[in-house]
Amino acid sequence: NAGVTQTPKFRVLKTGQSMTLLCAQDMNHEYMYWYRQDPGMGLRLIHYSVGEGTTAKGEVPDGYNVSRLKKQNFLLGLESAAPSQTSVYFCASSPDQDTQYFGPGTRLTVL
Amino acid sequence: KQEVTQIPAALSVPEGENLVLNCSFTDSAIYNLQWFRQDPGKGLTSLLLIQSSQREQTSGRLNASLDKSSGRSTLYIAASQPGDSATYLCAVTPQSGTYKYIFGTGTRLKVLA
Numbered sequence: 147n148a149g150v151t152q153t154p155k156f157r158v159l160k161t162g163q164s165m166t167l168l169c170a171q172d173m174n175h176e177y178m179y180w181y182r183q184d185p186g187m188g189l190r191l192i193h194y195s196v197g198e199g200t201t202a203k204g205e206v207p208d209g210y211n212v213s214r215l216k217k218q219n220f221l222l223g224l225e226s227a228a229p230s231q232t233s234v235y236f237c238a239s240s241p242d243q244d245t246q247y248f249g250p251g252t253r254l255t256v257l
Numbered sequence: 258k259q260e261v262t263q264i265p266a267a268l269s270v271p272e273g274e275n276l277v278l279n280c281s282f283t284d285s286a287i288y289n290l291q292w293f294r295q296d297p298g299k300g301l302t303s304l305l306l307i308q309s310s311q312r313e314q315t316s317g318r319l320n321a322s323l324d325k326s327s328g329r330s331t332l333y334i335a336a337s338q339p340g341d342s343a344t345y346l347c348a349v350t351p352q353s354g355t356y357k358y359i360f361g362t363g364t365r366l367k368v369l370a
Contacts, residue, residue, distance in 0.1 A: 150300075181360075186362060187362060188261070188346065188361055188362040188363060189301075189346070189348075189358075189360040190360070191358065194357070204357060205357075236300055238301075243288065243289075244289060244291075244306055245303045245306055246303070246358065247303075248300035248301040249300050250299055
């Protein structure tokens with residue numbers, strides 16, 4: 147039982163490049179979330195999903211897209227990376243509206 | 258708009274001290290409040306979850322209280338240990354059905370041996 151895993155752990159991009167972050171959970175949770183964490187700002191919700199095939203915008207969705215084609219996977223895409231997207235990205239999943247289980251994070255640097 | 262604040266931003270204490278971390282929120286209409294621990298370079302681990310109808314929750318040396326009317330929660334750590342060193346974050350779920358956590362900026366705790 148791996149819990150929530152994120153791929154990759156680290157990535158460096160140049161401005162304008164695209165990439166996809168993968169989040170996988172093996173707990174059969176309905177709900178999945180993508181957050182970003184910046185110094186001094188806590189975690190902010192980017193997008194979330196309440197079930198397979200659904201997605202919704204969070205607090206800071208601009209510049210990101212997501213897909214939930216399979217229940218266990220939640221993908222976060224950056225179509226044209228910008229330096230402002232340099233951050234640590236966390237994925238989480240939950241069976242209900244209570245406890246969320248977090249992945250280890252992806253550290254992204256955009257030059 | 259709900260805002261969550263944690264004071265102090267950083268705290269350094271000698272081992273064995275009892276300590277209190279504070280979390281305040283601007284809108285008392287919350288569904289629940291949760292305290293998390295984050296170790297450097299790692300994800301978040303849930304410590305305690307308090308539903309809006311509850312006043313406190315306890316787990317081992319940790320006790321979290323909730324006062325919705327004043328928009329405050331405290332995390333009490335008894336007999337602190339160096340292993341407690343981490344960043345502690347609180348988060349509120351604004352209301353049922355929103356599936357959104359609003360996080361505070363965290364308190365970075367260092368317990369000195």
